[in-house]
Amino acid sequence: MPSSKYFIVVTLFIAATAAAYWWNSDKQKAINAFTTVLVIACPCALALSAPFTHGNILRILGKKKIYLRNRNVIENLADINTIVFDKTGTLTQAHTALIKFEGAPLTEYQQSCVYSLVQIHHPLSRLLKVI
Numbered sequence: 001m002p003s004s005k006y007f008i009v010v011t012l013f014i015a016a017t018a019a020a021y022w023w024n025s026d027k028q029k030a031i032n033a034f035t036t037v038l039v040i041a042c043p044c045a046l047a048l049s050a051p052f053t054h055g056n057i058l059r060i061l062g063k064k065k066i067y068l069r070n071r072n073v074i075e076n077l078a079d080i081n082t083i084v085f086d087k088t089g090t091l092t093q094a095h096t097a098l099i100k101f102e103g104a105p106l107t108e109y110q111q112s113c114v115y116s117l118v119q120i121h122h123p124l125s126r127l128l129k130v131i
Contacts, residue, residue: 011041 015037022030039052054071061068068074106114 007041011038014041 015034018037019030019034022033035052051071054074057074058068058071
């Protein structure tokens, strides 16, 4: 039997032993111990640890009612230098906002110019597109 087969068998045995040790007292810790042994023993541990870490972070943030668009946002969190609070409710309660245009009617060309400037992802901008 090649040595790589021994490595796999021994690694699985150590992981199973670690899980069995914790199973009766804390099942979550048992699962963490099992996966930790596999991730550390793997030559590509970094490639495996990133998805585990990202998934765990998304789960923890979700429990605190903080939802991120996708896992790539986690990487960008380190670059944050400003936090904006939506005190007015512009982003969270845009459905209750009313937008009314006052002035001379816009030509079709002027409307297309305004629409080209509207940010489609901003809630109030979407309301402006409806006007």
